[in-house]
Amino acid sequence: MTKIGIVGSKGRMGLAIAALLDASGSHAGGVDAGGDVTALAEGSDVLVDFSAPDALSGTLAAAMKTETPIVIGTTGLDTSHHAQIDEAARKIAILQAGNTSLGVNLLAQLVRDAATKLGPDWDIEIVEMHHRHKVDAPSGTALLLGEAAAAGRKTDLATASEPARHGTDCARAEGAIGFTSLRGGSVAGDHQVIFAAEGERIELGHRAENREIFARGAIKAALWLSDMPAGRYVMTDMLGL
Missing domain, CATH: 3.40.50.720 (NAD(P)-binding Rossmann-like Domain)
Structure with missing residues (x-):
């Protein structure tokens, strides 16, 4: 054993x-x-x-x-x-691994495939929520999904990443991969990747019900x-x- x-x-x-x-x-x-x-x-x-x-x-x-x-x-x-x-x-x-859930890692593959097929005309936003005690943001899982999206577009996440928008000059950059982090309660981990184009949206997500x-x-x-x-x-x- x-x-x-x-x-x-x-x-x-x-x-x-x-x-x-x-x-x-x-x-x-x-x-x-x-x-x-x-x-x-x-x-x-x-x-x-x-x-x-x-x-x-x-x-x-x-x-x-x-x-x-x-x-x-x-x-x-x-x-x-x-x-x-x-x-x-x-x-x-x-x-x-930023996340050891089998479901999340399958989601990352789906995100990569979608980013490859949809192309740059679709904006990508990643939203994650965790319990109030989590200290790092964006979460490791959100970054995993961001890396998958960047790989699908054959770009570098460090360059494309657009985290924590705040203020009056927050128009998204072309090709950006946006991140939003929410914290509260006892949430084990919710992640959503949004692909948005003119007139339509695709949302891929995963919710962890327990650790x-x-x-x-x-x-x-x-x-x-x-x-x-x-x-x-x-x-x-x-x-x-």
Whole structure:
């Protein structure tokens, strides 16, 4: 049986994953801030990390030292974090995902296909809502969907992104991919991608009713990754999309 260790075990996602792993007997344990990640990695066949961006460097170092594959579901990562992941993926298998829901990753593929087929005459807006405690915006999932839209248009999201409009000069730029972030209550995660043209609209969306969907996806990703060679992977690799 594949043993899965959890980095960030006391967070919302860590607890959801642990509950499922305890039921299956494949839980290798968990650590949080100040814990011994190396010891956890040594006792695990694969790690899942839902901690914080500041902890990523130490977690990657431990995973590389023990040559343990790792699923990274932590959001709020910047370019320096992605550079660290790229470097670590030369030695170990890493799957990094802004969202581990199977439904969301299928949605990303649909968004990419729609952006390719519809072309630049259709404006793209991404709206997301999460619980009041979420600290990063746009969400990792919104950025995942934005990347999918940008890929469909063969453009760069960093250039096309148009987040957080405010003020009196907010006309959208041609080819922009807009983002709107809402926060409130206990929403696990709602995402909608709107394609708007003259006289018509297409709306593609996903609603998460609980965190268990992300936990199930993360576990499935970890089991798949445990047998993969060194490299950087995404959820669509696991889904064969």
